[in-house]
Amino acid sequence: MGCSPSRTSENGRTQGYDWSRKIRYFPYTSTKNADTDIAGLMSHINNDKISRVSFYTTPLDKTQWTNLILYHAYIVFYTETSDGKFWWSLEKNGDALILQMSRNIEDVRDKLEGEERIRKRVSIIPAVFDWRPAVKMRDRSSRKFRDLYDDLIDDTDQLNIKFKYSDEKSKKFARIVFLKLAGSKEYRFMSP
Numbered sequence: 001m002g003c004s005p006s007r008t009s010e011n012g013r014t015q016g017y018d019w020s021r022k023i024r025y026f027p028y029t030s031t032k033n034a035d036t037d038i039a040g041l042m043s044h045i046n047n048d049k050i051s052r053v054s055f056y057t058t059p060l061d062k063t064q065w066t067n068l069i070l071y072h073a074y075i076v077f078y079t080e081t082s083d084g085k086f087w088w089s090l091e092k093n094g095d096a097l098i099l100q101m102s103r104n105i106e107d108v109r110d111k112l113e114g115e116e117r118i119r120k121r122v123s124i125i126p127a128v129f130d131w132r133p134a135v136k137m138r139d140r141s142s143r144k145f146r147d148l149y150d151d152l153i154d155d156t157d158q159l160n161i162k163f164k165y166s167d168e169k170s171k172k173f174a175r176i177v178f179l180k181l182a183g184s185k186e187y188r189f190m191s192p
Helices: 034-047 105-110 145-155 169-181
Strands: 023-027 049-058 072-081 084-092 097-102 134-140
Touching: 023 034, 034 072, 034 097, 034 145, 049 145, 049 169, 072 105, 072 169, 084 105, 084 169, 097 105, 134 169, 145 169
Parallel strands: 023 097
Antiparallel strands: 049 072, 049 134, 072 084, 084 097
């Protein structure tokens, strides 16, 4: 269900407004068997408990001079189960909700569907212009993964809310998810 033409970035991912009303799942521990991966995902959704949540940001593109106001936002959370410990990222982009899972935080924090996230490096002043994924907020959580899934699909109907860059949907979506998972229910940005 699109609402206007989409744009394609250098890495081939859609950046426009062709909202698909789908959740794309990208497990870094993939068996390369979609049925097994989806069965595994449903097991995590039904059984995992979330213990930590973080709000991350990255630049929108490589040409940005500042990321104080304009940025892409996403959530990284951590679960522990009898099968082990897992890191997850959840975000909204131009065409879908993206859910990633790995045993390594770097996979979900620093990559999007297997490719490095947008990053800008300017060697003149690296401390100012090396824009890596930056954590803006952190909190503990005691929510169940199932509760998050139900909140997003049933309660807030996120699959039917179209993505528009002008509405800053990635920020709004990340804020909704963070507040649902955060133990303190506070939205406070961390200082750099």
